[in-house]
Amino acid sequence: MKVKIRRELLDYLLELARSFYPNEFAGLLREKDGVFEEVLIVPKGYFGSKSVYFDLTLLPHDESIKGTVHSHPSPFPFPSKGDLHFFSKFGGIHLIIAFPFTYESIKAYNTEGEEVEIEVVD
Numbered sequence: 690m691k692v693k694i695r696r697e698l699l700d701y702l703l704e705l706a707r708s709f710y711p712n713e714f715a716g717l718l719r720e721k722d723g724v725f726e727e728v729l730i731v732p733k734g735y736f737g738s739k740s741v742y743f744d745l746t747l748l749p750h751d752e753s754i755k756g757t758v759h760s761h762p763s764p765f766p767f768p769s770k771g772d773l774h775f776f777s778k779f780g781g782i783h784l785i786i787a788f789p790f791t792y793e794s795i796k797a798y799n800t801e802g803e804e805v806e807i808e809v810v811d
């Protein structure tokens with residue numbers, strides 16, 4: 690299994706992660722024709738500096754939302770216990786971008802928390 694992400698989106702996500710640092714940022718990913726194309730940033734206040742918190746009841750109903758993204762201010766792009774719990778509830782694909790926010794520090798996970806290969810689409 691592979692996840693396809695548009696290069697422009699990936700670059701924008703890295704930019705967001707850098708600009709939110711040392712806080713985390715969180716967003717919802719929209720997919721079109723099998724490629725992640727767009728991010729909806731989750732407004733501040735839904736998450737803090739310690740852990741990302743998505744309130745599932747506040748999420749917009751949008752069929753094109755097929756995943757999430759959040760940053761880790763640490764150099765470890767691995768899901769926390771809370772992340773894993775959230776992934777299993779939300780479904781889809783989840784990106785974690787760790788410090789220093791480069792292509793090498795992005796990882797994608799499925800609902801089970803298993804790593805999924807990322808394919809960058811130009």
Ligand SMILES: [Zn+2]
Pocket residue numbers: 741759760761767768769772785
């Ligand atoms: Zn996390």
